[in-house]
């Protein structure tokens with residue numbers, strides 16, 4: 001071996017990231033029938049294979065060619081944390097060295113994957129760990145899909161993912177094309193078989209994209225991160241509100257409901273002393289009254305270094321009561337996996353801080 005030029009690890013393209021047409025051509029060029037593509041996909045998406053080696057119904061020389069040409073999965077697991085309630089969190093390392101988080105929440109038979117769509121986030125919500133350093137890049141469809149595959153591979157052999165929430169790092173509607181491509185495979189019977197009605201897309205509220213999603217005629221569930229009942233307060237908490245404003249977001253969400261028949265969820269992070277007073281509760285009730293809306297209250301999850309607090313029990317109870325008395329359907333998000341930093345963006349941040357030079 002030439003010691004002056006040590007071998008450089010070659011990064012192979014990820015199989016799941018290749019357009020179907022390119023793969024069909026790749027197999028055809030090797031004189032392989034079209035069903036081979038289906039077989040490999042079935043191994044990865046249904047058979048839990050993480051290497052080509054074990055794909056026992058493929059000819060040996062084809063397996064060798066696959067090994068030389070593609071990575072079966074283009075990501076690797078950098079950290080794997082498991083909480084006592086069987087919540088798993090993965091820090092997934094992408095081919096270019098960047099990382100994203102995803103989480104598996106298990107309440108059998110319900111098993112929910114929470115996935116990321118971007119490295120970082122450009123929305124800058126003041127209480128959120130994901131956006132503290134801005135957005136780095138969009139994930140590819142394959143990188144989004146692989147999070148689902150990795151999380152599914154953590155479920156028991158007879159388990160499957162029943163639900164997906166797109167509530168990890170990033171703004172899903174800022175990377176809508178790749179997300180839809182990944183969800184298409186997730187929903188397919190030859191893919192992961194997770195129906196659109198069991199998939200929730202959570203957005204900061206980008207009206208044009210909400211309308212585009214509505215026009216697709218799919219049954220995805222839409223969750224809008226509202227966090228405040230008036231523009232003055234919302235712009236303080238969610239800076240992008242400056243350009244959109246609550247009315248335009250609600251109009252787009254109403255359009256989504258009209259087009260899809262699906263009830264929209266409004267998420268509201270309760271930040272102690274900032275947006276959790278009876279006045280804000282009343283204002284929120286007035287804003288949402290008459291809409292077929294569901295409210296999901298999320299008590300703030302502490303983020304190191306940020307000056308926000310969880311609401312007091314009294315404030316939270318009073319807030320819920322006010323909304324319920326106004327006839328709204330309200331739920332408080334359960335806290336899962338808190339000892340493994342399951343809230344979005346926190347693990348990546350911690351690992352990056354550990355790795356950063358002092």
Ligand code: SAH
Nearest residue numbers: 128167170171202203204225267269300301
């Ligand atoms: N960009 C999308 C997805 C973000 S994550 C969106 O804005 O909806 C999903 C939800 O978690 C959002 O409502 C987000 O505001 C909320 N969230 C982020 N950080 C949080 C924290 N530290 N505590 C509680 N909720 C948080």
